[in-house]
Amino acid sequence: AQSVAQPEDQVNVAEGNPLTVKCTYSVSGNPYLFWYVQYPNRGLQFLLKYITGDNLVKGSYGFEAEFNKSQTSFHLKKPSALVSDSALYFCAVRDLRGRDSNDYKLSFGAGTTVTVRA
Amino acid sequence: GAGVSQSPSNKVTEKGKDVELRCDPISGHTALYWYRQSLGQGLEFLIYFQGNSAPDKSGLPSDRFSAERTGGSVSTLTIQRTQQEDSAVYLCASSSLRGRGSSYEQYFGPGTRLTVT
Numbered sequence: 001a002q003s004v005a006q007p008e009d010q011v012n013v014a015e016g017n018p019l020t021v022k023c024t025y026s027v028s029g030n031p032y033l034f035w036y037v038q039y040p041n042r043g044l045q046f047l048l049k050y051i052t053g054d055n056l057v058k059g060s061y062g063f064e065a066e067f068n069k070s071q072t073s074f075h076l077k078k079p080s081a082l083v084s085d086s087a088l089y090f091c092a093v094r095d096l097r098g099r100d101s102n103d104y105k106l107s108f109g110a111g112t113t114v115t116v117r118a
Numbered sequence: 119g120a121g122v123s124q125s126p127s128n129k130v131t132e133k134g135k136d137v138e139l140r141c142d143p144i145s146g147h148t149a150l151y152w153y154r155q156s157l158g159q160g161l162e163f164l165i166y167f168q169g170n171s172a173p174d175k176s177g178l179p180s181d182r183f184s185a186e187r188t189g190g191s192v193s194t195l196t197i198q199r200t201q202q203e204d205s206a207v208y209l210c211a212s213s214s215l216r217g218r219g220s221s222y223e224q225y226f227g228p229g230t231r232l233t234v235t
Contacts, residue, residue, distance in 0.1 A: 103168050108153075110160040
């Protein structure tokens, strides 16, 4: 089975500082990787994905993520964090059931709570 | 267009009762997923449906849990003889995996918060 790991339970940064949320993956074959954000008492919102192509992926709300094959990482980044970025962030990977690339579920990391202080 | 909707938004039930949770996916999405999120925890996969294929039930925690998807659209997750450890937020997601609409990401509903007393 495919899996992702988020090594940090919590990340605390000051507003205006760079924000990084770490994710490493373990897959066989080509990884399809995703980042989601969950604001308090809300459902999950899709931020960005890596399927193929450029290693630097840009997504919603000014977030970006860098796919690094040699380090098996897909860290989420934002150059200048906002207080409103405080939320729970999940990394996920496509977990195929069989050979059909369209038959899969997402396996999620445990999540990282981000707190941005004013 | 309309997103994924779930009902009820909150459900309080007594231990031992059965509950049904409903999910309406985005129109045209071929895949539908159920996840469970316990307080402050990550997402636990439960079951997913993909078109006419047999559902992947590998995440269901016990035989008290079952789900069906009627007509390739609406899905109902049923929990029989609820236990206190079933208390969690149940999230539904859908995605478009076929043809030109394939995008791979899943779109989530707001969830149903289940509390078993």
